[in-house]
Amino acid sequence: MRMVATSTSLRYFFKPLGIQALADIFPYHRIFEDGMKTESLCLHAGYEPQNGEPRVVPITQSTTFRYESTAAVARLFDLEDAGFFYTRLGNPTVDAVERKIAALEGGVGALCTSSGQAASMLALLNIAQSGDHVVSASSIYGGTFNLFAVTLKKLGIEFTFVDQNASDAELEKAFRPNTRAVFGETLTNPSMDVLDIERFARLAHRHRLPLLVDSTFATPVLCRPFEYGADIVIHSTTKYMDGHALQMGGVIVDSGNFDWTSGKFPEFTEPDPSYHGLVYTTAFGKAAYIVKARVQLMRDMGCCQSPQGAFYINQGLETLPLRMERHCRNAEKAASFLQEHSKVASVNYPRLPDNANKALADKYLPDGCSGVISFSLKGGREAGVRFIDSLKMISLEVHVADIRTCVLHPASSTHRQLTDEQLHDAGITPGTIRLSVGLEHIDDILADLAQALEQA
Numbered sequence: 436m437r438m439v440a441t442s443t444s445l446r447y448f449f450k451p452l453g454i455q456a457l458a459d460i461f462p463y464h465r466i467f468e469d470g471m472k473t474e475s476l477c478l479h480a481g482y483e484p485q486n487g488e489p490r491v492v493p494i495t496q497s498t499t500f501r502y503e504s505t506a507a508v509a510r511l512f513d514l515e516d517a518g519f520f521y522t523r524l525g526n527p528t529v530d531a532v533e534r535k536i537a538a539l540e541g542g543v544g545a546l547c548t549s550s551g552q553a554a555s556m557l558a559l560l561n562i563a564q565s566g567d568h569v570v571s572a573s574s575i576y577g578g579t580f581n582l583f584a585v586t587l588k589k590l591g592i593e594f595t596f597v598d599q600n601a602s603d604a605e606l607e608k609a610f611r612p613n614t615r616a617v618f619g620e621t622l623t624n625p626s627m628d629v630l631d632i633e634r635f636a637r638l639a640h641r642h643r644l645p646l647l648v649d650s651t652f653a654t655p656v657l658c659r660p661f662e663y664g665a666d667i668v669i670h671s672t673t674k675y676m677d678g679h680a681l682q683m684g685g686v687i688v689d690s691g692n693f694d695w696t697s698g699k700f701p702e703f704t705e706p707d708p709s710y711h712g713l714v715y716t717t718a719f720g721k722a723a724y725i726v727k728a729r730v731q732l733m734r735d736m737g738c739c740q741s742p743q744g745a746f747y748i749n750q751g752l753e754t755l756p757l758r759m760e761r762h763c764r765n766a767e768k769a770a771s772f773l774q775e776h777s778k779v780a781s782v783n784y785p786r787l788p789d790n791a792n793k794a795l796a797d798k799y800l801p802d803g804c805s806g807v808i809s810f811s812l813k814g815g816r817e818a819g820v821r822f823i824d825s826l827k828m829i830s831l832e833v834h835v836a837d838i839r840t841c842v843l844h845p846a847s848s849t850h851r852q853l854t855d856e857q858l859h860d861a862g863i864t865p866g867t868i869r870l871s872v873g874l875e876h877i878d879d880i881l882a883d884l885a886q887a888l889e890q891a
């Protein structure tokens with residue numbers, strides 16, 4: 436079986452080790468041709484079966500791998516050779532998905548994790564430690580907010596939450612000498628604002644800091660944040676990438692573009708005692724960030740994706756472009772319908788002509804803004820509850836980005852732990868309803884919305 440490398444990932448991986456021909460070191464890999472379009476990468480990147488091998492990426496349901504000698508295993512542990520030796524650190528099925536997602540985002544490498552939360556956690560812990568500080572947009576997923584404001588704070592990492600639409604001068608005030616990263620979401624959950632990625636990248640880079648973008652709702656089908664200067668992209672693959680509500684997962688993708696050698700990130704440029712003094716930037720060049728996330732943090736924290744889980748995610752990825760197209764088209768129709776309804780107070784969907792984020796959406800998400808809409812009813816929270824409880828086909832779920840249309844009331848669920856002020860900063864009112872438009876026929880979606888609105 437051959438696992439296909441993305442255009443650049445393994446070149447960067449091994450060049451610093453002085454190894455020219457990848458085949459010499461890792462016969463399973465070959466360089467994937469550049470230039471394929473997203474639809475084709477979704478089907479072909481990451482895995483290319485050889486003569487007589489399974490057409491579908493096989494599930495390598497094995498925690499471990501056999502080697503001929505202790506010396507060979509020692510070289511793997513010293514990161515001198517590449518290869519699979521323990522599924523927590525790498526597995527052929529998971530690897531195929533990582534290569535596919537790296538190719539889709541245009542990165543040098545990716546690391547799958549057990550959930551989106553694990554991806555956000557590792558992505559930041561790979562950069563920041565106790566005593567460090569991070570600037571984050573305040574309009575982010577409630578779980579990410581808790582991770583930052585509660586759990587990472589307990590580990591000594593401080594966060595300043597900013598209004599992503601504030602002026603540059605206002606945003607500048609959030610930066611400190613110990614700031615180590617900037618974080619935001621391409622499309623914010625649930626408020627559905629659009630991050631001005633280029634502006635945030637410029638601000639971050641002015642301070643020689645990386646911009647980390649959670650691009651879960653956009654997926655690489657709708658936006659590729661690296662093209663606008665983002666350095667690291669995170670996804671909850673639980674959402675559109677899987678898309679069928681089958682499998683938890685997350686992924687971190689490294690653009691390979693950030694310079695970690697400025698002196699602000701000694702963990703990248705000084706010897707790692709846990710690998711006999713290996714220096715990541717020297718040994719792995721452009722892939723330093725993603726290799727460190729895997730060999731140091733995944734090794735120690737263990738929040739890995741399973742082979743079976745990766746198989747499901749791969750299934751989802753194969754049809755992602757088709758699904759995103761329909762999600763967007765259905766959501767545009769549903770957003771227009773809601774906007775015109777007499778019981779609806781406000782609708783936030785960035786493709787609506789009068790939406791405050793329309794210009795940003797035109798720039799960053801020209802093909803659509805996903806299936807997620809946030810809206811509120813004139814009757815406030817009580818009307819929202821009546822509306823949700825009256826839906827028939829559309830279900831109430833703690834989920835979003837599913838093929839089936841679903842709704843959620845963020846203030847009483849995903850964002851329940853936030854104070855009123857934090858809710859306001861996240862763009863949520865007590866009456867906000869998050870609608871995740873699925874792939875049913877639009878007539879059926881609108882009919883269910885209409886009859887539930889009658890009851891609201």
Ligand code: PLP
Pocket residue numbers: 550551552553576578579620624649651652670671672673674683684685835
């Ligand atoms: N990021 C965003 C934008 C999300 O919507 C979510 C979950 O809803 C997460 C991260 C966390 O992902 P997971 O639920 O896979 O841990």
